Amino acid sequence: MRDLTLTTSDQLKKRHAKETRFQWYGRIAILISLSFLVFMFVAIFFRGAGAFQQTKIGLDINFDQTLIDPTGTGDPEIIANANFKPLITKSLAQAFPEVTGRSETRALYKLISSGSVFELGNMVKENPELIGTSQKxxxxxxxxxxxxxxxxxxxxxxxxxxxLKDRDIAWVKQLQESGVIKRKFNTALFNNGDSREPEMAGILGAALGSFFSLLVCFLISFPLGILTAVYLEEYAKKNRITDLIEVNINNLAAVPSIVFGLLGLSIFLNFFNLPRSTPLVGGIVLALMTLPTIIIASRSILRSVPNSIRDAALGLGASKTQTTFHHVVPLALPGMLTGTILGMARALGETAPLLMIGMVAFIVDIPKGVTDVATSLPVQIFLWADSPEKGFVERTSAAIIVLLIFLVLMNLLAVYLRRKLERRW
Amino acid sequence: MDMETEKKVVANQAIMTARNVDVFYGKKQAIDNVSLDILENEITALIGPSGCGKSTFLRCFNRMNDTIDICKVSGKIEFAGQDIYSPKVDVVALRARIGMVFQKANPFPKSIFENVAYGPRIHDLAESKAELEDIVITSLKRAGLYDEVSDRLEDPGTSLSGGQQQRLCIARAIAVDPEIILMDEPCSALDPIATAIIEDLMESMKRHYTIVIVTHSMAQAARISQKTAFFHLGKVIEYGETEKMFTTPDNELTQNYISGRIG
Structure with missing residues (x-):
């Protein structure tokens, strides 16, 4: 008799156990990697959250004309060059009448950021009518x-x-009691460039530096990358030379980014004498770095356009160029754009090549164009992480949060463009 | 000679001739010394087992093999007395005269209207928008598709059924007003009803166009074609009137293939 039973065998149990075990391996692997990610985000967030608030002290300041603009000319240059420090010291003397003596008053003044003088100066420059009034x-x-x-x-x-000595803490407590010391939203973080004083340091300069670098990077790498990919995929004959080029593009994608920095240093700075530490050079170097990525991504997208579309157009008598630019490239463009944005996101986080071309300097001024000296966000993070002042610790994390937000936004844009532009039919 | 016979003589002239054609893919020979004539306003069927070179040969007629780097064509193929492989020949003009419909329907991912309008656009066949619309509608009518899509010309071409897509591709080929339409197994992915519609369509298209069709279905070749060429291992074993070929073939190989003993 043949055995036709379908009931459980010993093997089945083993097989099920094996399957279950394997599934659990996978789940555990995902759990571990996710927990690292969560740990990283939580740590950065808790460290950086504080930096979005800054302690401010409310002072009754008398914008005394004799101190700012003694002759009453109203000339903006005189106002800009005026010394605003006495305004603050006078106001402090009023608030703390019991504090006398040189060293005591100096210590009291040190509670206030040395950058406040410039803040007052800018305030008066923008509103000259403040002169002569008393304001909190x-x-x-x-x-x-x-x-x-x-x-x-x-x-x-x-x-x-x-x-911060015990005496200083006593003063701060005194200010707290009278309710004139408060934590407010840290506008300096988003409006200022770098500074030696943590309370005055901001990421605007670095963010704009990154923006200008990426702009240059995009303008160079997008057209170059796409034209290269289209030529190699649609026109180039398959022979040794194109094979060699292809191998080398793949190799370039794996070259450590610092090597591109050295290349930029020796060619763009030393040979072409382009301005050092500028987004222009940074962008060119980042473009060189992202080009292989963009080319490889674009080629694979072009390859995924079905040949039947090319056949259809060629069969109708469209020329090679018409076929490519009427049909193949429009179909591939969303994918190529996505690849480019992802390449850009990588470039945004890149530090090493920028160190080589001098974008690692301490730069207070906010860049206004691609030829102004600048740093970039990741370099700024590196610089702050390196600073001894304790106040930079939370600002470093805050800058990382901002960088991560930009990266997430760029990735979301890539996903959005792919969804939006992709032709499903 | 009266008018009737004269017309018939004209209708039977060869519009395309192939002489001693060899095709190589690298070192592999795909077509071996093939010579045959394609007669005007007739349907010529190319049959034979898979890999016998019939599709390769078809693609020689509009130089679609040019797109394959390793493919080399030698011998002589003439269209209306001109060697189509001569360096002076404009491939774009050639493909405008000789349209092609592929095995798998391949409409562009655009609207039905744009699919048909693309050919006339790139060849500047229409001087005005109205004229272009006219060409599109005429072509869709000739492809027997107009009644089914007249109210949704702006819908994507890929939203149509398989058979409709293939007729859209035929309409697209017709729109540039070719002399010859090459069809590479146009019905192989279609069900029998869609196939029957396209076969009827080819019958009616014969009046305006010369059709060369590659088919795996012997029944289809027998139903629609006037001439049949039987390919085997890159050679034409037999070429002649379809009726004769399917009833009294000269060659034993043909006999065996038609009766299903090889293939």
């Missing part, structure tokens, strides 16, 4: 006071090991 102005406190307000200074350790 929220000036920026130093990062030491800021850290104290955020509970990041341990009062129990000896004051010799602290920059």
């Amino acid at each position: 102005i929220w000036v920026t406190a130093t990062s030491e006071v800021d850290l104290y307000m955020k509970g990041k200074i341990d009062e129990t350790i000896s004051q010799d090991l602290r920059r």
